[in-house]
Amino acid sequence: MTIHEFIERHIPWRYGRLYYRAVGGLRRLTRRLRYRRMPPDGWGKGWRILVFRLSTPTRPELHVLAPVDGDSFDWKTLRVHVRGKPWPEYAHEAGKQIGVMAWEGHHTYVVIDGFGPQRLSMGTLVPGEFGGGVDVGLVLVDVRNAAIADLGEAKA
Numbered sequence: 001m002t003i004h005e006f007i008e009r010h011i012p013w014r015y016g017r018l019y020y021r022a023v024g025g026l027r028r029l030t031r032r033l034r035y036r037r038m039p040p041d042g043w044g045k046g047w048r049i050l051v052f053r054l055s056t057p058t059r060p061e062l063h064v065l066a067p068v069d070g071d072s073f074d075w076k077t078l079r080v081h082v083r084g085k086p087w088p089e090y091a092h093e094a095g096k097q098i099g100v101m102a103w104e105g106h107h108t109y110v111v112i113d114g115f116g117p118q119r120l121s122m123g124t125l126v127p128g129e130f131g132g133g134v135d136v137g138l139v140l141v142d143v144r145n146a147a148i149a150d151l152g153e154a155k156a
Helices: 005-008 013-034 075-082
Strands: 047-055 061-069 097-104 107-112 116-120 136-144
Touching: 005 013, 061 075, 061 107, 075 097, 097 136
Parallel strands: 061 097
Antiparallel strands: 047 061, 047 136, 097 107, 107 116
């Protein structure tokens, strides 16, 4: 019997509710301590590096270049680049695994060497909450400014 089954069967509702509120509060506190908070106005507008942690035994970081507008993707810019416009050149951090954004139908993906396409959620870019994955789990750890020399213009 799990703790949840025990609470449902043997504990009055008002005390069980307090338990779940306490567990939720501890989970939020842990996330605040573990991950960077999103700025009040979001991540700004433009190109950002999304830093994901993979749920593999070595837990490497995955860096993905993505257009961001506030707390979500910039869908207009993403659509143009996924449909053929070249992606901007940016400085890769040495030793980090790089993923590429993709979009098909109503789903966004990150294509990772060795794992293939991994579906992303459609939620807001909140570290610790945003993520996805099919074959490997992805959790957003941080959003960083991208070092793009041409201010977002792609080389042809």
